[in-house]
Amino acid sequence: MTYEQPTLPYSETALEPVISAETIRYHYGKHEKAYIDNLNRLIKGTEYEDAELEDIIEEADGALFNNASQAWNHIFYFFSFSPDGSREPGGELRKAIDRDFGSFEKFKEAFVEAGAGLFGSGWVWLSRDSDGKLLITQGSNAQNPLRDGLTPLLTFDVWEHAYYIDYKNLRADYLRQLWNIVDWDVVESRY
Numbered sequence: 001m002t003y004e005q006p007t008l009p010y011s012e013t014a015l016e017p018v019i020s021a022e023t024i025r026y027h028y029g030k031h032e033k034a035y036i037d038n039l040n041r042l043i044k045g046t047e048y049e050d051a052e053l054e055d056i057i058e059e060a061d062g063a064l065f066n067n068a069s070q071a072w073n074h075i076f077y078f079f080s081f082s083p084d085g086s087r088e089p090g091g092e093l094r095k096a097i098d099r100d101f102g103s104f105e106k107f108k109e110a111f112v113e114a115g116a117g118l119f120g121s122g123w124v125w126l127s128r129d130s131d132g133k134l135l136i137t138q139g140s141n142a143q144n145p146l147r148d149g150l151t152p153l154l155t156f157d158v159w160e161h162a163y164y165i166d167y168k169n170l171r172a173d174y175l176r177q178l179w180n181i182v183d184w185d186v187v188e189s190r191y
């Protein structure tokens, strides 16, 4: 089986000025594509040739894990955004955010702080555990909460390639701007 890179549900200029078309061309067009190409090359002739991506992430190690997880993480990241979605969570997810973080504002602050505070490359995540409790976690490199039995709801990429073209070294500015393009209808559907 061959993994296909999903087409983005918006045009390359649709998220400007938060994420520029140039960043989309590199980050989606080159980085995400490379992880998926590597994944397809690495699974050939292995027990994972016909595996679900999630199973590879939970079981594999080394280059196979890194590329499988980076493929999954990037697809998940880019599908969390839209030019015109809900900019605030509603329903049961909103209730859970208020319950576990105090308020939506406090959640956003804590999420940005976790992303800005991660040393080196990685991801900041909002996930739910098996009891329905929400958690903010950060992980280096290709880390994915699926490895810890959590259900990921939202992630921001904090590898420099995600923001350097548009924000240079200002990672926290990039993270704060992302709130303007998160589609909370998508996040809610994952909850």
Ligand code: MN
Pocket: 027, 031, 074, 157, 159, 161, 162
């Ligand atoms: Mn990335």
